[in-house]
Amino acid sequence: MPYSAAHREKTRAKIVETARILFNRHGFQNVTIDQVMREAGLTRGGFYNHFKTKEALFSEAVSSFLMGRGAEWREDAGIDLSNLKPEMAGQMIDAYLSPQHLGDIDGQCPMIALPSDVARADPETQAAFQKLLTAMVWLLETAISPENANRRNDALSAAALCVGGMVLARTLPSSELAEEVRAAAHRTALKAVNP
Amino acid sequence: MPYSAAHREKTRAKIVETARILFNRHGFQNVTIDQVMREAGLTRGGFYNHFKTKEALFSEAVSSFLMGRGAEWREDAGIDLSNLKPEMAGQMIDAYLSPQHLGDIDGQCPMIALPSDVARADPETQAAFQKLLTAMVWLLETAISPENANRRNDALSAAALCVGGMVLARTLPSSELAEEVRAAAHRTALKAVNP
DNA sequence: TGTACATCAGTGAACGCGCGTTCACTGATGTAC
């Protein structure tokens, strides 16, 4: 058995991570397989040793965020999934709706960079997207103080504010208005999880 | 001067309106010029009599919403721009975050259907998108009771909830979760403009 | 320990298709007389 399974897995992971970043930058359709493979230090043809189609790569790239880049991101924000405390909902929102996240094209959450692309993608990709949102809502809901009778409603709304605020801010050409939207969504999301 | 200017203008408007709908359904890149022209009852080649590039059409399609489909939409919701009253912020939110709007693929607001596409489009298209948001925020802000000291913040947040809630709901494969997000965003947006 | 071998990750040329754009043309229509 030439080439260890670990080697194969490492190459595959490298392709997925490269793709995640390029999709974040340019969107699904504006990234070519050639580009991904070259950026990953490989050549075009090898792609199909690892993935069936370009769409399959997209699905993996979206899905990889939760435990990949997203995990680093939670760590930086001081969020410990195995030990959620009420204040972590606020920390989550602070991090998600931060100017840093707005400026971090490569590392951003796929829900911000790719919603339209996912809406038109295959069911696997949409399922990966849904998992991302479900995880976010779960985290917010679990962290919100149990005294709040509208926990679920507030968690869902905070998630909508997080994604909506960032999507709008990303799309606006005027950075002043973008910043205004981000800041307003931030303030209101904090109020929603901690009324 | 053969063919009246009105005829030319009518054809052009027909192309834009057809394109707006097709972009809403399939996204910018998944719609071909051939498709648009055929659907508008014309043939491929004529396109360039009216537009310089496909991107120019995109920009017009986004921009056409405000005074086109969006105007019908405001009328149905009972919103009169020349005579805004406090309760109209609520009517606006009721209409935007309604199950009907969620189901209306063809008629939906471009901010919901096309945010990722616009984020990667040319400056004209982004400017058209910004005009849409600016109009929405202006409407909400103007309608919100002047007693509210955080008018602008609340209007911006309500807009983020409107767009964010709908974008998420559109992208989710589970219609139950989609409906839950929509309803939560709706409730919280209403609270934001009318605390 | 060293070597022949089998495997399969990776290579790069080629294929085929779709689509944005161009272009020479056609023919419907308004105007001048």
Added chain:
DNA sequence: TGTACATCAGTGAACGCGCGTTCACTGATGTAC
């Protein structure tokens, strides 16, 4: 009022390029002996 003409909206064939995918191959590496 009727007709010849000029204009230009609309036609449809063709071009050219890019990209997803395929395929015959190469050569690095782990294993058997």
